[in-house]
Amino acid sequence: MQVVKQLQELNEALSTESNKSIGFVPTMGFLHHGHLSLINASKKKADFTVVSIFVNPTQFNNPTDLENYPVSLKEDLMTLEKQEVDLVFCPDYNTLYTNEKPVDITLGKLDSVLEARKRKGHFQGVIRVVNIFFKLINPNYAFFGEKDYQQYLIIAELARVCFPQIEIIMCPTQREQVGLAMSSRNSRLSTKDFEKANEIYRVLKYCKENFDFSNREELEKTCLKKLAEFSEPEYFEIRHSDDLLNNGDKLKSWRAFTATNLGGIRLIDNIALNQ
Numbered sequence: 001m002q003v004v005k006q007l008q009e010l011n012e013a014l015s016t017e018s019n020k021s022i023g024f025v026p027t028m029g030f031l032h033h034g035h036l037s038l039i040n041a042s043k044k045k046a047d048f049t050v051v052s053i054f055v056n057p058t059q060f061n062n063p064t065d066l067e068n069y070p071v072s073l074k075e076d077l078m079t080l081e082k083q084e085v086d087l088v089f090c091p092d093y094n095t096l097y098t099n100e101k102p103v104d105i106t107l108g109k110l111d112s113v114l115e116a117r118k119r120k121g122h123f124q125g126v127i128r129v130v131n132i133f134f135k136l137i138n139p140n141y142a143f144f145g146e147k148d149y150q151q152y153l154i155i156a157e158l159a160r161v162c163f164p165q166i167e168i169i170m171c172p173t174q175r176e177q178v179g180l181a182m183s184s185r186n187s188r189l190s191t192k193d194f195e196k197a198n199e200i201y202r203v204l205k206y207c208k209e210n211f212d213f214s215n216r217e218e219l220e221k222t223c224l225k226k227l228a229e230f231s232e233p234e235y236f237e238i239r240h241s242d243d244l245l246n247n248g249d250k251l252k253s254w255r256a257f258t259a260t261n262l263g264g265i266r267l268i269d270n271i272a273l274n275q
């Protein structure tokens with residue numbers, strides 16, 4: 001496994017593999033089973049797997065969140081070695097952003113609802129860094145988790161407009177035995193809050209079991225109330241899976257999305273409701 005930090009090293013490493021298909025898994029480190037499932041998917045699909053580790057400051061709307069973001073580069077590299085990843089790219093801020101050519105795409109509703117409404121500028125930061133990575137690595141496939149479903153849709157749109165040669169692949173959310181979606185942030189939950197956090201998935205499953213096109217506004221309110229019994233919810237919303245609108249097309253596929261806080265830790269999750 002090669003570990004590179006500089007652009008020149010990255011280019012050299014990639015140019016020797018130019019006859020291979022490349023799978024790319026971008027991460028912010030502090031790896032867990034969710035990341036490993038993306039890496040496995042890449043290893044199955046592509047000849048050469050590249051993982052990036054970079055805590056991207058431009059996507060944090062809250063400086064304290066950035067300061068507290070868990071980092072474990074040494075452990076991560078050991079994990080990636082065991083997974084037989086081919087190349088790890090862990091650049092610093094200047095290496096990535098110095099010659100940035102900004103990307104200009106229209107995201108419409110995708111960048112104005114749910115997470116975008118609560119975390120101003122977050123997805124613009126994600127797009128900036130993923131745009132840089134895609135230009136540098138030019139993978140055949142890139143892998144993203146279903147837990148960050150809105151991010152997946154936004155990156156799929158970035159690829160559709162600017163990188164049609166890259167296939168964006170969404171991999172299912174990995175959950176703790178009791179249901180909590182795996183996330184690097186879970187490590188900051190107290191034992192008590194960790195147990196409580198499992199209720200989030202119960203509420204999502206309740207929503208799925210009781211979903212009916214005609215009752216969705218009532219159901220949103222009920223689920224929000226259920227979340228408020230053990231946490232501080234920011235939203236619980238039922239929206240179309242493809243464009244995140246909620247103007248009501250019965251035949252469309254629908255998804256429930258939520259963000260809630262436990263002991264100051266912000267957790268997000270979502271579930272497909274009908275298809």
Ligand code: PAF
Nearest residue numbers: 026027028056126129148
């Ligand atoms: O999902 C994440 O970990 C990040 O948003 C990503 C895609 C690595 C960009 O920094």
